Amino acid sequence: MRPLPNPERAWERAAPAETLARAGIDLARAEIDLVRAEVERRIGPFPGEMEVLSGGLANVNVRVGAGRVVRVYRRDPGAASKEASLLARGWRSFRVPAVLSAGEDFLVLEHVAHGPLQDTAACGAAAGRALAEIHGVGFDRAGFLGPDLAVTWPFDDCIGALRAHVDAVLDRLAPALRDALSEPVGAFLDASAGALRGLASAPVLLHGDFKASNLHWLASGELLVLDWEFAYAGPSLMDVGQILRWSPGPEFVAAFADAYRERAPLPEGFERWAAAFDLFNLVGLLDGVEPGSRRAVDVCGRILKTVERVEEEGASSGATRRTLRQ
Structure with missing residues (x-):
């Protein structure tokens, strides 16, 4: 068995470590003192x-003693409630x-002792049931x-709001990233807008960060789901795109889809459309990153591959339908 693919594990602490090291600061001691004070x-x-489990601009998670985790919301204090x-x-299935x-x-x-989510059919089925x-x-409208857990900031046009977010992030990127991504991403979203709106027509509760970093496996054979601060009401395929982002194996994907469909529908070609919806998430991950960082390289590569793959699969699917009609 192998853990679910997750290159994001390598992103979190590299840049701060390099910056502090160049300044001659003991990273471990400086961070521990800061976090303990928090x-x-x-x-x-x-x-x-204490043990710092994870941390960044959004929040920090610290294990204190054997059984407690203190989760401090640095960016959005309101997310705690x-x-x-x-x-x-x-929740019943996780x-x-x-x-x-x-x-x-x-x-x-x-604190719940756990291990990494595995790239297996059993873990795929658990993730499908949970999601x-x-x-x-469900919700009558999308929004924050x-x-x-009521929608307090609705999106009049969900896809329009997501597209505006993408455009704003692209405008803020360093020139090299902006030049590489703006044209292909913009053209793809323009061409796909109608289909995406149709698939976004029934807003549901989104975890908002449903990926390997926040999904873990228990010795009891249960799925543990962490980090709900980004939850909002929106298109279900946004979450599906996140769990499938880094190409889990076919057994995981098939078991995920079968378990999900026992309780909720997935559209035909759901993998292609989930990848398309995940573009909104992926572009957001580039906000504020250094162009040559590992995060930038991984995310930019995934965005371009997604646009290329979804367009190719869409063309192939359209050709097949035309052949069948003939």
């Missing part, structure tokens, strides 16, 4: 060591950590969610 401001002094509501929904306590910009969560249950929560 945590102690929320829960007070605590004895013993929204995530607490989602974790408390009583595990989430229990919320032990909460503050304005942090949660204290149960179908999440997508079973408030603490009570």
